[in-house]
Amino acid sequence: AQSVTQPDIHITVSEGASLELRCNYSYGATPYLFWYVQSPGQGLQLLLKYFSGDTLVQGIKGFEAEFKRSQSSFNLRKPSVHWSDAAEYFCAVGAVKAAGNKLTFGGGTRVLVKP
Amino acid sequence: DTGVSQDPRHKITKRGQNVTFRCDPISEHNRLYWYRQTLGQGPEFLTYFQNEAQLEKSRLLSDRFSAERPKGSFSTLEIQRTEQGDSAMYLCASSLRDRGRVKGNEQFFGPGTRLTVL
Numbered sequence: 001a002q003s004v005t006q007p008d009i010h011i012t013v014s015e016g017a018s019l020e021l022r023c024n025y026s027y028g029a030t031p032y033l034f035w036y037v038q039s040p041g042q043g044l045q046l047l048l049k050y051f052s053g054d055t056l057v058q059g060i061k062g063f064e065a066e067f068k069r070s071q072s073s074f075n076l077r078k079p080s081v082h083w084s085d086a087a088e089y090f091c092a093v094g095a096v097k098a099a100g101n102k103l104t105f106g107g108g109t110r111v112l113v114k115p
Numbered sequence: 116d117t118g119v120s121q122d123p124r125h126k127i128t129k130r131g132q133n134v135t136f137r138c139d140p141i142s143e144h145n146r147l148y149w150y151r152q153t154l155g156q157g158p159e160f161l162t163y164f165q166n167e168a169q170l171e172k173s174r175l176l177s178d179r180f181s182a183e184r185p186k187g188s189f190s191t192l193e194i195q196r197t198e199q200g201d202s203a204m205y206l207c208a209s210s211l212r213d214r215g216r217v218k219g220n221e222q223f224f225g226p227g228t229r230l231t232v233l
Contacts, residue, residue: 036224041229042226043224044158044206046222049221090157090158092157102148103150103158103222105159106157107156108157
């Protein structure tokens, strides 16, 4: 069974500082990997995704993530955080060949941005 | 707006009542998913449809829950005899299953229906 772990429940970062959110997954084959962001009371917005190829993927809002197969990780980074980045971030894994390709999400990391 | 829409956005009900939620996916999407998100947790898969066929149901979906997608377009999720433990955000997502190209199961989510059971 696939699973996702986001070790950090909360992260506080100063505006302008860099941000890194950790994600570790467990899946027996080639995964699809995603990062979503959720603002309070809102649905999920896709930031970026990894299917294959270049292990460093660029997303929206200046985010990037690096897939490291040897570490089963897909960490999200942003060089300089803006106050509007305060939200909850979810890492998710989807099976490449399983029927339906349902997503399995981590527990989320809530990011607080200090002025 | 051509995104996924859900109705209602909020529902407050008393324990034991039945509730029904609606999801309208992106028009050309043939797959539709339901997820449940409880406070402080990530979304959990409930069920999904490909066109009108319900192809998978999670064990989280007790016999009080039923979902339909009768014409392969919008979907409804009904909860009978609601319990306080059903209080959660119910998220709908849709995607396009395209055999010709790798779409990577990019799912587009709606804003969710927040259910509160008193």
